[in-house]
Structures are given as structure tokens and as C-alpha cells.
Amino acid sequence: MTGPSSPSPDHAGGLLTIDLGAIAWNWRLLRDRMGPGRTSAGVIKADGYGLGAPAVARTLAAAGCRTFFVALPEEGVRLRAALPGHPIYVLSGPLGDSLPLFTDHNLRPVLNTPEQVQAWLSHAPADRPYALHVDTGMNRLGLTPAEFDTLADRLAPAIVMSHLACADQDGHPLTAEQVARFRAVRNRLPDAVACLANSPGHFIDDALGADALFDLGRPGVALYGGNPTPGRPNPMRQVVTLQLRILQVRRVDTPGTVGYGASRRVSGGARLATVAAGYADGLLRSLGNNGWGMLGAVRVPVAGRVSMDLITFDVSAVAEDEARPGAWITVLDDRHTIDDLAAEAGTIPYEILTSLGRRYARRYEGGSADGSVAG
């Protein structure tokens, strides 16, 4: 199965393979972390972290995921066909005049502000389920504790949620504070499903208590292979393989430099391979002279700056018959992960995934368009 508007693998500059079986496996691992009687939702905002929200949604639904979160109303509208019967929550809530989108497409808002609460209670048909977001210390989005106190008695959300700021840092004191504040919130709304854990939140310290995971996990990046426990081995399976096509290989006759700004010197006899992808395809410019790829079993470094559509690798260490036009340099797979490439680019795997361009030929494996999943 290939993506709807993706170019032919025959002539694309890059080949992006998405392992839906690994996404299903990752979801099951996260659900199991939640413990008996609890489960996890799936966060598929930003087009499923760049991997294709409909395919991810069908895969997760087939694996047993019942609840989905997107960021914006239009993302929910686009997903409705892939998830005909599942609750889809919109994290940003009703924005502007978007209320009819919620009612027409049976989307559920996350209400984040007193204004959103007011608008929903006065305009949405009664009994339409919604979630309530209380800010327990991130100071980003959600009702303040004082606003929650004022409004709680009038509210009956299906889900009450908050968001952890530092769950990826072992033993960070803010996590314990947020868990304690969220316990108080959930005690005020005992009938609501309590939802706190993002990906790293599924792995927080046992010392916080088994109930610190609450009822429903809300993972995103770990579904897609990102390490939810930075600094420790990654328990998730890699989902993404990205291969870049070599356009040209040149042997440098005399010492010289590579690319814009002549930022990399090469000696005579070096061999350079230029691939048909660049920063317009999400291979961030900060990978210049920092990133790595694999050609066969050999690690090859990015040589010089990343251009819009081209990157040059130093393939001097690769046998001549392997480093040739038409061969592929792999920049993402289970040997060189989204966390590795993110570290080389000076960013986080979230940005690597959501930057993946539209010019790759996309191929889904380990599942099918209707959501049935192998493995």
C-alpha cells in the first residue's frame, strides 16, 4: 500500500517505509504499562506525527485502541471516515466558529478555558460528551486550579485530563507535584475518566504510586518509535525507515571543499555521494556536517551543508561498486533511529517525524488499508 499522493518509488528521491505492525506493537506495550483495567488512547495529531493519520488510526483501532486525540477540528473531520465509531477528541477545543464541525462530525472537544466551557455549555446540544483540561503546573493550556474550582460543580466531562511537563526526566519534582494536583482534580469529578500520562508518563517512577497512571494513557511519540525514557534503552520498536537515492558519485581528484559555503574540506581520492533529498524534505539544515547515514553496513557522514533538495555524504569508506548512482543511503532505521538523527540535528524526534516531507514515496507495511495488522 502506498500513500494517496506520494510519488512513485521508481523515481522518488526518498523512500519512506512505515511499519504499521510496529505501531500496533508499541500501542500494546503502552497499554500493558498502564496495568490491569486501564488502557491507552492514541494521539494522532499533526497527521499522525507525520506518518499518515488515517493509516495510523485504523491500525490502532484494530489493535484495540478506543479513544483518539487530534489537535485541531479539521484534523478530526479528516479522520472521521477512518474511525467511523470511535470517540475523537480535539485537544485545542472549539476555536472561532468551529462549533458546527464538532456537531456535524461527532467530534468531542477538550475544553481548556472558561470561555470554551461557556461556549460549549450554552451552544452544544446537551449530553454531547466533552473532555476538560486542567493545568496542573505546565502553564501552557487548561483551566487554572482556581477556574476549575469555580466551574467543577457545573461540569460532567467524559474525560478529565492534564499534561505532564517533565515526565521524560527521571524523578523530576514537578511530576510528583502534578500527579498530586491531578489526584485532587479527579477526586472532584470521580465519574470522569482520568487521563494524564503522555508517552514518558507511561514510565514514571513506581514510587509515585500505581494509581499515578490514572485511567487512560495519552501517548503520541512512543507509538511512532520515539524513546519515552531518554537516557535509558528505548523499549519501543522503530517504525520508520527512510532511504535516500544516490544521484551522483564523484571522486575528488585534488583536495577541495564540498557544497555551499565550502564548509567541509576533503582530501584528494575522497569519494562523495549526493542524494536527492534535503531540508525541504525535513532533513534539517542542522544535520550539515553532523548527520550520518548507512550505506550497506558502513556508516557514512554528511559532508558539508544540507541543501534544499540535495545532501552530500562522504562514501570514501564504501566499496566502489556499492556506492553508485541508484543505490540508497539509509538515514532512519533500527540501527540509526529517529532519536539518533534528532540528536545529530540538535532537536527531538517529534520534530524529525513531523518534518518528514511530502516528496518521499511512502510505503506502509505490516498492516493494510482496512486496519488489519500482522504481528
Ligand SMILES: *Cc1c(COP(=O)(O)O)cnc(C)c1O
Ligand atoms: C502531543 C500531546 C500528547 C502526546 O505527547 P507525547 O509526548 O507525544 O506522548 C499528549 N497530550 C497532549 C495534551 C499533547 O499535546
